[in-house]
Amino acid sequence: MIELGEVSLSLSLVVVVYAAFASFLGGARGNGVLVRSGQNALFALLGLYTVASVSLMYALMTRDFSVEYVYNYSSRDLGRFYTVSAFWAGQKGSLLLWAWMLSLFGSIAVLQNRRKNARIMPYAVGFISAALALFSVLMVFASPVFKRLPAIPADGYGLNPMLQNPGMIFHPPTLYVGFVGFTIPFAFAMAALLRRQEGELWILSTRRWTIFSWFFLTLGNLLGANWAYVELGWGGYWAWDPVENASFMPWLVGTAYLHSVMVQERKGMLKVWNVSLVTITFCLTIFGTFITRSGLISSVHSFGETTVGYYFLAFLIATMAFGAWLIYSRREMLRSGEKFDSILSRESSFLFNNLALLGAAFAVLWGTSFPMISEAVRGVKVTVGPPFFNKVMTPIGLALLVLTGICPLIAWRKATFSNLKRNFIAPLMATVLAAAAMIAMGLRDVTAWLFFSASVFVVSTIFLEVVRGVQTRMAGGRENILTGAFNLVNKNKRRYGGYVIHVGAVCMFVGFTGNLWNDQKEIAVKPGESFNIRDYKLTYLGAGYDKPKPTKERFTATVLLEKGGRKLGYLRPEKNLYSNFDMPNSEVSILSTLKEDLYLVFLALDGNEVATFKAHVNPLVKWLWIGGMTMGVGTVIAMLPDKREKKFMESLMDSIVRT
């Protein structure tokens, strides 16, 4: 089995070079046989990576510790579930998963588009194959997946206990789907430019890939945040760690791209801007991988090995240089006929949304690389941490939240006074009322007040829009409120899916705002003693010890939780020791409500039965997870097949055929 995997990867190196070569040459010469052969080579790559993946999975499942990777990331007592996740616990498996996904996505894109986008497909396949070439080279030369150990050990080293958490199983592959998925719109953009194909067909053809990848990037970040929250035990979910930032930056630019393409579809404007955004997004996914693998920036996510990072760096520089050259050389073609008419218009609000998102991405990039820059320029390392990011991102976030309310409803080209009045007077009144009510209810924090008011504004604009739409449909008399709402969404899924995503974003902003009132306390107590945090009373009842696995020792504290004299239940945080990992691991215990989370960490237990705890009260955290789920629903709606869009696509295809 292992030999099969090894041979597949070696073969993939040959096939990937052929796929790129045949596709580019076939495209340039207009040679259909060569083009089809290139596409078949991409399918063959999918087959080869699948065989390699199956053989690695087989090695993991059969506990074949002669393979170094299997030895490093699994052991005999590791459950099936986590043995599967060991596939991507380390770098080599991650690379294989990445390559497999990219070949899969590429193959699907070929099947979807080889007729619809026949002119640019050869080049798109060429670019996808070029990206795959990087992974094949890495897996064969720099980081051989199936590297063998000289002697077969009796048992494996085991999976790091911190990775034995459901969040960690799904977080990496989810993020990879997002990273890999953005390759498709990027490849199409580059192909359209190289082919000098004008028009928006490539954008519309890859729209679902974009939103799909964007959503998985969102979800991947959220799952990572959730994992950090429940597993790392420091009480928060986002630390502005360089690697978190590395996956946040493509998200920011990808979000900008997702919005600005709408301006191009509608008005034929911002063409250079859009191809630049998709290029930057793709480059940032590679940059993110480079940061993780290079060890250049110290982070909790370091993978150790350094050589792989330089391959990514070289690929990154080549991509940036090529992308910049291609956009520059096609600048005539990208010139827009239209101009911005008014600063009070949909185009304009999209542009400001883009500037804010790019500004945020720039601030994150600057803050992340500041230690390196300051060391190079001034000779002293100066770091910035969460306070910097929170300070910079808060005003930008507020601006974005307000724009979320304005963008979808302001008129295209030039907003008239009556358009503004019609769409914004009622929501503004609702916002003013809500803002006054918040003050009356005792809200004194200005930042929170602004964020909550803006949230009310956004939700009420969306509410008004939906109510009006349903009323219009019901006016005909044939539809009731339910069928009216269903048809409204059904007739324009992209628009209403977008609204649902916006509601999710508002929920997330509410969750972020909760950070303003975070509270924490560290304390040492004896059994029977109590302590308070906010209006919670916690009583330490004692600690138990057991040994659930030969390699795992567990201390479990039992803490009675009361609030206002009422018993809420028991919290049972754990402290675990592992014989094969020389660090203990805390399992936190959380009582989560819509209002706040009570979060308890069992820090230590000494010989005299004194236990130390760290308790946090984190308000509104749950809204973050609710927002993420809402975004998922919105994404599904926005991706469903849509008649209107199909028509638009057909008209675009006609215009391509005519030229």
Add this chain to the structure above:
Amino acid sequence: MIIAQKKFLIGGLAVAGAVAYLVYAGIKETSVYYLTVSQSSSMVSSDRDFRMEGNVIPGSIKIAPGSLGAEFAITDSVKQVPIKYHGAIPDMFKDDIKVVVQGKYDKNGVFLAHTLLTSCPSKYEASKQGGKI
């Protein structure tokens, strides 16, 4: 038409300027020096918080039972500094690992730390001794 274009230019520049200002002010107000133990001697009489990295000297860790915090010493293999840390001790804290502390010196040259970060360069990779048989 021309006026609208100008407005966009001004609006765009205003956003860019605002972001630049936020970044500038943010760095000015929140950045801290990140020094090695040797470099930190210049901060002995300073009142400013800074970060310092070094290796925990084996055998130097003293944890008083039932209290929060630890006393230990770190070194960059040139100089060493005693640390008094108050707060929760991270899971990975032990002898001979690289740590980052944040705080400042007291009058006696003891570093009073309020933050203790452990950084393990290969957290997700199996430890190197384990990897070789």
